Amino acid sequence: LRIVVLAGGVGAARFLNGLAKIVAPEDLSCVVNTGDDIVLHGLHISPDLDIITYTLAGIVDNEKGWGISQDTYNCHQAFKNLGFDEWFRLGDKDLATHLYRSELLRSGRLLSEVTAGLCERLGVRSRVFPMTNDHFETWVKTDAGWIHFEEYYVRRGCRDEVRDVQFRGADSARPSPGVLEALTEADQVIVAPSNPIVSVGTILEVQGIRETLQRRRKPVTAISPIVAGSPLKGPADKFMLHRGVEVSPRGVAKLYGDFLSHLIIDYADKELTDDIASMGIEAVATNTVMRTMEDRVRLAETALATARHERFPTQH
């Protein structure tokens, strides 16, 4: 059973943690958002690719949800000592990844090749695809002006209202090699519980990805990142409001409506099941809040189960 997961960062990684326990690594591929990628100190940093790769490699810092476990921040501190405003915390072990990636990109290698190389060296047997090898950057307009998404997210802690969003480079970004084939051939595509605008929405902006999903005859299952009117994590609500979409699983269903077959929602939202069904999407209510590894595995099992049922009965 070949599974492809559309993934952002931390939320997707939690879900993949469970999924990786029940799917053979070679049957699992991830298409990962690169709209957060940023160059700092000449280092090409790919926040979501790294979170996903470290998670699949079993070396992610589980407490923080990003970075490598038991990392130190001595380079970061030395930069601060040099008088720099270091708002992006780069771990010392993590730096090796950024140096490796930046060196190879400068020598002309593609981000997808670099990512495959990192996976191989870290013992990750699933495939990790950057959504694109092309330039693609998410920028956010705030009352302080246009800023890179990482600046919005990390430096300013998502505190600004979202006045506008730009996906810079989206017009010409093509999917990285193998992505459209993987999406076409997968027995199931799962949209991880990531921000539907700036994590999954970016992936859908890349040429041909949305159309490939629309053409699929097999299931596309999303897990709602919104529970009882709020995002489990991060600023999805601000981005959905800006887009004029209700902050609810119904809003998520609307954003994915043209290609989704199933939407997994939380028990807390189960009264929306019929509404979502009227949009042609099978809603499955379950516990979507992933506190323990058991929660993660059970959610992954529910996601896989949706693909095996023409119409999946709502759970209680």
Place this chain on the structure above:
Amino acid sequence: LRIVVLAGGVGAARFLNGLAKIVAPEDLSCVVNTGDDIVLHGLHISPDLDIITYTLAGIVDNEKGWGISQDTYNCHQAFKNLGFDEWFRLGDKDLATHLYRSELLRSGRLLSEVTAGLCERLGVRSRVFPMTNDHFETWVKTDAGWIHFEEYYVRRGCRDEVRDVQFRGADSARPSPGVLEALTEADQVIVAPSNPIVSVGTILEVQGIRETLQRRRKPVTAISPIVAGSPLKGPADKFMLHRGVEVSPRGVAKLYGDFLSHLIIDYADKELTDDIASMGIEAVATNTVMRTMEDRVRLAETALATARHERFPTQH
């Protein structure tokens, strides 16, 4: 009293350690070898500039003689974990320097500007000049082929016989801005006890530096890095032998004979005083082995004293 020191790495740093105790920082300038500079993982590393800058900033790792004190090596270890042959040990704190330098060089800044910026940020009030802003690399021919000097020195631990030496880029390397003026105007130029071929010899290869020293009317004092037939540190003997020069203060005097007024030699070599005098160079015998800070300060005092005496009496 304006002092300019021609400096390599560890040996020069030990000497500067003492000199900095007795000379006002604004009266001290260093012209530093950049022949060891190397690009690794896209990082421009300047081993000697960093040793000198860290020493003057008081943050050098005194035990190792290079790097920053109490540094960690977690990035280095992470690179090894990725399967790389990491023969060059980069400390985590040290990385901030290399990232800063590489970023600015890529943006078009000159190495001398970057070095001045680092000095300012680290509170170093002496001037630290790279010998050149131009490409200059020392390569060594061994039985294993031509290798970069750092590969000879660090990776292979100086174990190879030196079959040939190339200063790549020397033909067109010009001194960095201010170097010739500093050498002309200095009340005293001191050649630190560094390798006379690959640390000081490189500096002398840069257009106009040797000629400027030859034209000086004021003292140029060297400290012999050779004591009783052996270098205090490093492979100076192998490079002197390859050059056909005796491994002794007499050999050092020969290499610097065209511009040197004084040579400080160790007591152990004091029988060479007359020989060196016959080359037109005043030899001063003292203790040149710098074990303690007291040794370093005393050697610095002796070096300064040579400039104040037409003929300096040999010490016993």
